[in-house]
Amino acid sequence: MSAALECEGLVKRYGSLLAVDGLKFSVTEGEAYGLLGPNGSGKSTTIGMVVGVLIPDSGTVRVHGHEMARHPLRAKRLVGYVPQEVALYPDLTGRENLRYFGRLFGLRGQRLRRRVAEVLDVVGLADRADERLGTYSGGMQRRVNIAAGLVHEPKVLVLDEPTVGVDPQSRNAILESVERLVAEGTTVLYTSHYMEEVERVCDRVGIIDRGRIIAEGRPEELMATLSPGGRAEVEVDGDVQAAGVAVAALPGVAVTVAEHRPRLLLVTWTEGADRLPDVLQALNGVAAVVRTAAVRPSLEEVFLHLTGTSLRD
Numbered sequence: 001m002s003a004a005l006e007c008e009g010l011v012k013r014y015g016s017l018l019a020v021d022g023l024k025f026s027v028t029e030g031e032a033y034g035l036l037g038p039n040g041s042g043k044s045t046t047i048g049m050v051v052g053v054l055i056p057d058s059g060t061v062r063v064h065g066h067e068m069a070r071h072p073l074r075a076k077r078l079v080g081y082v083p084q085e086v087a088l089y090p091d092l093t094g095r096e097n098l099r100y101f102g103r104l105f106g107l108r109g110q111r112l113r114r115r116v117a118e119v120l121d122v123v124g125l126a127d128r129a130d131e132r133l134g135t136y137s138g139g140m141q142r143r144v145n146i147a148a149g150l151v152h153e154p155k156v157l158v159l160d161e162p163t164v165g166v167d168p169q170s171r172n173a174i175l176e177s178v179e180r181l182v183a184e185g186t187t188v189l190y191t192s193h194y195m196e197e198v199e200r201v202c203d204r205v206g207i208i209d210r211g212r213i214i215a216e217g218r219p220e221e222l223m224a225t226l227s228p229g230g231r232a233e234v235e236v237d238g239d240v241q242a243a244g245v246a247v248a249a250l251p252g253v254a255v256t257v258a259e260h261r262p263r264l265l266l267v268t269w270t271e272g273a274d275r276l277p278d279v280l281q282a283l284n285g286v287a288a289v290v291r292t293a294a295v296r297p298s299l300e301e302v303f304l305h306l307t308g309t310s311l312r313d
């Protein structure tokens, strides 16, 4: 698979502030890549350079081989940009807004009509398309914003924190739309400071901090390399204290009883892929095991481990 998007040595300064500091990443065709980082880490600045609205101080952006600085029209034609701010006309209907954006990209007549109907379907707004945009909820307006980024059939869709400030229902609708696009083969660059979103939507994640990518990989790879060991919940029936003592006697295993859930043991180990079989053996004859569940470390913990700061700083 060839690279849909390649960024190399990207640098952007605002006065004396180094907002993006030699950033490098590439996204394969059909892949969903997440840029995950706290506020101010340089995500929007990076996105601005990727879509060609900000000029890098140095470095290159290539979209399907077209260099943004040398062939901006060719490169931009391939990119759909969904900015954080809703950039639509409140007095026009959803459909009229999308027709307007389609015309800006040169679509006309039958093709424009078909394409507008398609993108309304993608974001699940076909039934509200002929109402004024000003009457839509914030989340629905965000969905029209996404549709506007899609109307010219870009090969690469770039979304800058598309769910910030929307209600949970709209958030889910947005994530579902993105998941559907990815499943249909659209290449996606997605920024967020929400762990669960990039875990859900992205094939690969770059963790960005102070304008640099400090770790990169599939979400599960990142978690495995950065937090050796594991955790599990074990629900028991019987003498919980005795069960806790039996598990705690295992070398390299720690155990606590969950707050407000007196039958639930929270078991942690620092080495080895899976110590759950040892735990179950230790409980044999001590207490009946009702349920076990492996607990995956979150990307939030990974970020904390890497940078010492929480994602929502």
Ligand SMILES: Nc1ncnc2c1ncn2[C@@H]1O[C@H](COP(=O)(O)OP(=O)(O)OP(=O)(O)O)[C@@H](O)[C@H]1O
Binding pocket: 014, 017, 019, 037, 038, 039, 040, 041, 042, 043, 044, 045, 046
């Ligand atoms: N136009 C600008 N002029 C001066 N400084 C800026 C400008 N835009 C961004 N910055 C600064 O550059 C740094 C990176 O900002 P950027 O918006 O790229 O980060 P971000 O990760 O997208 O954060 P957020 O989630 O808050 O948008 C921040 O310190 C920010 O204050």
